[in-house]
Amino acid sequence: MTVIDREVKLDIEWLSGSIGAVIRGLDLRDLDDATVAAVRQVWLERKVVFFPDQFLDPDSHLAFAAYFGTATEGHPVIPGIAGYPNIFEIDYTKARELYATYGDVSNRRQGIDWHTDVTFVKRPPLGSILNAKVIPPSGGDTMWSDQGAALRDLSPSLQDYLSTLHAVHDGRDTFKNALKQFGKAKWEGKQFEELEPVTHPVVRTHPETGEKVLFVNPGFTSHIVELDRRESDVLLRFLYEHSVRPEFTVRYHWTAGDVGFWDNRSTQHAVVGDFGKQHWLIQRVTLKGDQPA
Ligand SMILES: [Fe+2]
Numbered sequence: 001m002t003v004i005d006r007e008v009k010l011d012i013e014w015l016s017g018s019i020g021a022v023i024r025g026l027d028l029r030d031l032d033d034a035t036v037a038a039v040r041q042v043w044l045e046r047k048v049v050f051f052p053d054q055f056l057d058p059d060s061h062l063a064f065a066a067y068f069g070t071a072t073e074g075h076p077v078i079p080g081i082a083g084y085p086n087i088f089e090i091d092y093t094k095a096r097e098l099y100a101t102y103g104d105v106s107n108r109r110q111g112i113d114w115h116t117d118v119t120f121v122k123r124p125p126l127g128s129i130l131n132a133k134v135i136p137p138s139g140g141d142t143m144w145s146d147q148g149a150a151l152r153d154l155s156p157s158l159q160d161y162l163s164t165l166h167a168v169h170d171g172r173d174t175f176k177n178a179l180k181q182f183g184k185a186k187w188e189g190k191q192f193e194e195l196e197p198v199t200h201p202v203v204r205t206h207p208e209t210g211e212k213v214l215f216v217n218p219g220f221t222s223h224i225v226e227l228d229r230r231e232s233d234v235l236l237r238f239l240y241e242h243s244v245r246p247e248f249t250v251r252y253h254w255t256a257g258d259v260g261f262w263d264n265r266s267t268q269h270a271v272v273g274d275f276g277k278q279h280w281l282i283q284r285v286t287l288k289g290d291q292p293a
Pocket of ligand 1: 117
């Protein structure tokens with residue numbers, strides 16, 4: 001256990017070399033400004049933080065999110081839970097069924113799908129707050145990877161070159177049937193019928209910390225604008241493999257009642273699909289982000 005002496009004393013346990021921390025002893029329903037500022041600092045430094053034993057209901061989940069930003073629609077394409085459009089529920093037990101219904105990724109394996117959330121819009125989320133509702137007794141961990149550490153591990157000349165590139169992020173393939181099913185999508189209050197591909201820099205500068213981070217992910221990045229397709233495919237394949245090497249990652253085993261809060265600007269994440277048919281249900285609130293630069 002590490003107790004870091006800040007303006008506010010937080011009980012913090014680091015979970016790996018560069019990423020992840022557990023913060024104990026807080027009730028997320030009742031935080032003062034100084035505690036919120038201290039938590040934000042730890043969150044920025046560790047990129048994903050966990051708060052055990054919270055058991056938040058939808059209102060307190062949204063109230064906690066409001067300490068850190070403005071909630072977006074739960075998901076641009078998939079509707080939120082009844083009465084709470086800003087809460088996106090994922091029942092992983094039903095996920096394959098769900099995807100089969102959508103039809104576009106029905107052959108998806110449970111395996112592991114690294115991605116950064118919703119990078120296929122102009123302003124992807126700042127972060128997300130996950131509320132663990134039903135967790136299998138074994139398996140179903142989530143992993144996060146530190147994209148600043150991944151970038152810094154590359155040779156300086158490759159880092160410099162990557163900083164000159166831009167990549168297209170495209171959610172059309174993944175969500176085309178969901179869009180057909182739900183008829184329309186909504187993000188930042190604006191409705192649209194099609195997902196248009198967007199372009200983001202391959203290396204972005206974190207707007208709060210100034211850290212340079214890799215910003216491509218196998219979930220939604222389709223190609224690098226400045227390269228021909230073959231070159232782009234090879235470079236992206238290398239970056240995808242490099243960016244989730246074990247030394248940049250943290251792996252968290254959930255317990256019901258846990259809250260996890262990650263910075264979506266500087267990480268990728270993936271659920272480890274080793275939980276078979278056990279029940280696994282979470283709710284997520286996502287915070288509005290800015291345009292990567
Ligand atoms: Fe995700």
